[in-house]
Amino acid sequence: ATDSFLSAASFQETTRVLTDAAIKGKADHLLGLKENVIIGKLIPAGTGMVGFPDDDEAEMEAGVENTGLHEDEPLADAE
Template sequence: MGITKASLATDSFLSAASFQETTRVLTDAAIKGKTDPLLGLKENVIIGKLLPSGTGMKCYNDVKIVPTSDQDTEEKSVDYSQIMQSVNSVE
C-alpha cells in the first residue's frame, strides 16, 4: 500500500481529507453520514480543539499538585531588593 492509500485508509475522514483528494473524502463522508472520533493530533488541530497529548490528555485532568514546604522555598529564594539597592546606588 502506498503512502497516499495509507493516509486515506484512516478512520478519521478529517485526517484523510487533509492529505489528498479533499473534496472526494469530505463528500464521501457527508454522503455516508460519517462521524470523526477526533482521536489524532491532525484532526484536532484542524478543528481547533485541545490536542489529546501532553497536559491536554484526560489522564492529567485530576492531577493534584502538592505545594512544597515554605522552608524549601525560602532557602532557594533570592532577595533581589539588596541587589536592586546596590544597582541604584551605582547610578
C-alpha cells in the same frame, strides 16, 4: 491507516473524501492530533496531570505552599 475522514481529507482528494463521508453519514470522533488542529481544538497530548503525585505530599512535609497562577491573576511583565 486512520478512521478520521478529516485527517484523510487533509492530504488526499479533499472533495472526494468529504463527499464520501457526508454520503455515508460518517462521524469523526476527533481522536488524533491532525483533526483537532484542523478544527482549532486542543490537541490530545500529555498526561492531563497537573503535578506529580508525590509533589503535594513532599511540599506539605516541607511546609511549602503552592502559589500557582490563578485565572484572575495577570501575568507579570517580562523585563
